[in-house]
Amino acid sequence: MEEKVGNGNTIKRFGFWKWAVASFFFRLILSYFSENLNLSARPEVTTPLTSLRRLAEGYWLKHLEMSPYSGSMYHGSPLLLPILGPLTVKKIYGQPSQVLCCLVSAVADLLAAFLIRETGHRLVAAHTHHFTSLGILKRIDFLPSGDIAALAYLWNPFTVVSCIGFNTTPIENLFIILSIYGSSAGLAPLSAFGWVIASHLSLYPLILVIPIILILGFGLDAPPRKLFVNLHSDESDQAILLSPYSKRTRNTIFCWRKVTLFFVWAFIWMSYVLTLCSLSMKEHGGLYEMLRRTYGFILTANDLSPNIGVLWYFFAEVFEFFREFFLMVFHANILFMVLPLALRLNHRPCFLAFVYIAISSMLKSYPSVGDAALYLSLLALFVNELAEMQYSFFLFCGYAGVFLLSPVMHNLWIWRGTGNANFYYATSMAYACFQIVLIVEALSTMLNYDRKIKKLCSAAKDSKPELSQESCGDIKQQ
Numbered sequence: 001m002e003e004k005v006g007n008g009n010t011i012k013r014f015g016f017w018k019w020a021v022a023s024f025f026f027r028l029i030l031s032y033f034s035e036n037l038n039l040s041a042r043p044e045v046t047t048p049l050t051s052l053r054r055l056a057e058g059y060w061l062k063h064l065e066m067s068p069y070s071g072s073m074y075h076g077s078p079l080l081l082p083i084l085g086p087l088t089v090k091k092i093y094g095q096p097s098q099v100l101c102c103l104v105s106a107v108a109d110l111l112a113a114f115l116i117r118e119t120g121h122r123l124v125a126a127h128t129h130h131f132t133s134l135g136i137l138k139r140i141d142f143l144p145s146g147d148i149a150a151l152a153y154l155w156n157p158f159t160v161v162s163c164i165g166f167n168t169t170p171i172e173n174l175f176i177i178l179s180i181y182g183s184s185a186g187l188a189p190l191s192a193f194g195w196v197i198a199s200h201l202s203l204y205p206l207i208l209v210i211p212i213i214l215i216l217g218f219g220l221d222a223p224p225r226k227l228f229v230n231l232h233s234d235e236s237d238q239a240i241l242l243s244p245y246s247k248r249t250r251n252t253i254f255c256w257r258k259v260t261l262f263f264v265w266a267f268i269w270m271s272y273v274l275t276l277c278s279l280s281m282k283e284h285g286g287l288y289e290m291l292r293r294t295y296g297f298i299l300t301a302n303d304l305s306p307n308i309g310v311l312w313y314f315f316a317e318v319f320e321f322f323r324e325f326f327l328m329v330f331h332a333n334i335l336f337m338v339l340p341l342a343l344r345l346n347h348r349p350c351f352l353a354f355v356y357i358a359i360s361s362m363l364k365s366y367p368s369v370g371d372a373a374l375y376l377s378l379l380a381l382f383v384n385e386l387a388e389m390q391y392s393f394f395l396f397c398g399y400a401g402v403f404l405l406s407p408v409m410h411n412l413w414i415w416r417g418t419g420n421a422n423f424y425y426a427t428s429m430a431y432a433c434f435q436i437v438l439i440v441e442a443l444s445t446m447l448n449y450d451r452k453i454k455k456l457c458s459a460a461k462d463s464k465p466e467l468s469q470e471s472c473g474d475i476k477q478q
Contacts, residue, residue, distance in 0.1 A: 023154040031102030040166035047366035050167040059085030067284035069293040078280040108170040113150040115181040120146020126220040153377035162370035169370030183215040192265035214349035216258040221348040354378040398434040
């Protein structure tokens, strides 16, 4: 099925909703077997921050008028306790708690996929508009990146196991996607709400404030702004500024009003969230106790239980004297990449958001496969730009091999005793290497795509006839 978008261009469409509904019921069917699958005990699926079993423990402590952070079980937001806590311990209409929690996660996945789809449609529309403005678009069949990315998110095995894995990762991913969608739609309050809640739940989405500001200020992804500026400078007559061609340079003007509105709403939402947390923890140490047990737990990486990240084994082996130094090094690695990437990819803020999420997923203290599901679906938003990306099949086989070997190595080490920690950590290191290759290849392919656009613009500029003085006079009179 194809849909015309103007200028003779078409976008291929797929039957999105039937596949989306099928994925929803597929999750519900698997939820009835969640106890047998026991995915909630897998270190690749759940983490100390996202486990609903730990949330159930915190809910019972809160119910007994104790601090939910007593002991070392729960380290999530206190706002999740009254929302998800009852679902973990009660049966509603005879259904076990696992089914109810999976139902909430399935709804979150469906909403996230819908937001990804809408964001993809806006990216394709912006892509078409910018190419038309530059005069290099003749007839191109665009792939529906929104539909592809949404279906990739819904049917990704990582997303499915996260949904039935009894954790809060689908909810965190929903708010991250909500912040990106809100900014792409120009809805500053919605974007601020998603960003504040996502940062409150997992801290790392704080760095997404940069791509959100760029989207609200300049708009969605576009070719390098220098091309639009050069195109405008070539029109020496001032009357051209008043013509329809002046629309070509509108993405070079920064919109401060939307950015200011975003920060105002972010302050309002953040104040509201912190006030609710303070009231919830009023009798159990207050806001400081919450910050220390949640964000402090993330930054200090105190829980060294095995996961698919690279920090747990390193800090299990490092001398205690050097622990704080290496903690700063690992967390600073994320911050060191923020500014250079923002300067280089300021004209592609949505792609910048994907890079930030992928880097933080690789270097965060407690990663899971749900993090990979998020950035892989965002990568699919740029299927038109990354069509020439190399090593795609190699990366696919690498991701599949790592997540097939990871449970095997974990079983050999923990249960059979025929292996050791190096067996499992080897898969974590391989996973990190494949993520590095993915990020580097995606970046290089996108930069090569921008270079091709520059060459096309140069060719179009050379072949375009110059306006005569008489035509310029006519434009002035109009």
